[in-house]
Amino acid sequence: MKTTYPDEKKIPLRTFYPNLKNFQLKIFIFKTLKKLHAPCNNNVFKLVIKLKFMKKIFLGPPGSGKGTYSRRISPIRNVPYISTGDLFRENIKNSTLIGKKAKEFMNKGELVPDEVVIEMLKQRVAQNDCQNGFILDGFPRTIPQAEILDNLSDINAVINLIIPEDILIEKICARRICKNCGDIYNIANINREGIRMPPMDPKQDGKCDKCEGELIQRDDDNEDTVKERLKIYKKETEPLIDFYNRKGLIKDVKITGPPEEMIPIILKILEEIEINNN
Numbered sequence: 541m542k543t544t545y546p547d548e549k550k551i552p553l554r555t556f557y558p559n560l561k562n563f564q565l566k567i568f569i570f571k572t573l574k575k576l577h578a579p580c581n582n583n584v585f586k587l588v589i590k591l592k593f594m595k596k597i598f599l600g601p602p603g604s605g606k607g608t609y610s611r612r613i614s615p616i617r618n619v620p621y622i623s624t625g626d627l628f629r630e631n632i633k634n635s636t637l638i639g640k641k642a643k644e645f646m647n648k649g650e651l652v653p654d655e656v657v658i659e660m661l662k663q664r665v666a667q668n669d670c671q672n673g674f675i676l677d678g679f680p681r682t683i684p685q686a687e688i689l690d691n692l693s694d695i696n697a698v699i700n701l702i703i704p705e706d707i708l709i710e711k712i713c714a715r716r717i718c719k720n721c722g723d724i725y726n727i728a729n730i731n732r733e734g735i736r737m738p739p740m741d742p743k744q745d746g747k748c749d750k751c752e753g754e755l756i757q758r759d760d761d762n763e764d765t766v767k768e769r770l771k772i773y774k775k776e777t778e779p780l781i782d783f784y785n786r787k788g789l790i791k792d793v794k795i796t797g798p799p800e801e802m803i804p805i806i807l808k809i810l811e812e813i814e815i816n817n818n
């Protein structure tokens with residue numbers, strides 16, 4: 541059967557790959573079709589579009605912007621954003637079986653065990669909207685969690701956000717979070733060490749842009765707690781960089797500017813990974 545290039549104007553790939561040159565798009569489509577041993581028809585186009593969605597993890601120390609980046613990139617790439625924090629809140633709010641279980645541990649002041657977190661995640665990624673991929677924020681945090689995740693789903697890329705510690709601390713202490721929807725803002729104005737981060741102020745003082753909820757400073761967003769969290773991150777989470785590096789999945793991203801500047805850079809990296817993987 542003869543394989544021809546599909547007419548790329550008929551499919552919305554361009555929407556998702558705004559940075560790609562025409563020949564790169566053609567190679568991508570051609571490689572995918574070849575892999576599928578498939579002729580060109582509408583179903584194949586749909587499959588090609590599906591394949592380009594991938595499962596990604598955002599890694600990085602507390603305050604590096606994982607939440608901000610994954611939240612903002614998820615609608616651009618049309619894949620759901622999943623944070624374990626949100627999963628907890630949702631399950632507890634809806635009094636699901638697993639939510640009740642999690643609450644038992646939290647009420648006792650204990651950490652929610654991996655099995656419970658994994659179960660929540662498993663239920664979440666089984667939902668329809670995750671079929672084309674997802675972006676994970678705040679998970680995995682440890683090697684054992686990463687090993688369990690390996691059995692649950694193929695991760696295609698791990699974006700590792702890099703930022704100096706003193707800037708992290710200043711940023712975290714200036715963080716404001718919407719009490720209602722969890723949207724994140726920042727009132728710090730940073731311009732040193734080659735890093736320029738103007739504040740991410742809400743449009744109205746103290747109010748969330750999305751839902752007008754009250755913006756608060758979390759109790760644990762202070763210097764002592766941040767240093768303690770960084771210590772834990774180094775001990776428990778940093779080994780994940782090695783873990784995923786061995787799998788060839790790590791992409792380092794040095795944070796040098798505000799999200800508006802960094803997001804196009806991250807999107808470009810994601811596109812390159814996807815093209816190479818297909």
Ligand SMILES: [Zn+2]
Pocket residue numbers: 718719720721722723748749750751752753
């Ligand atoms: Zn809000």
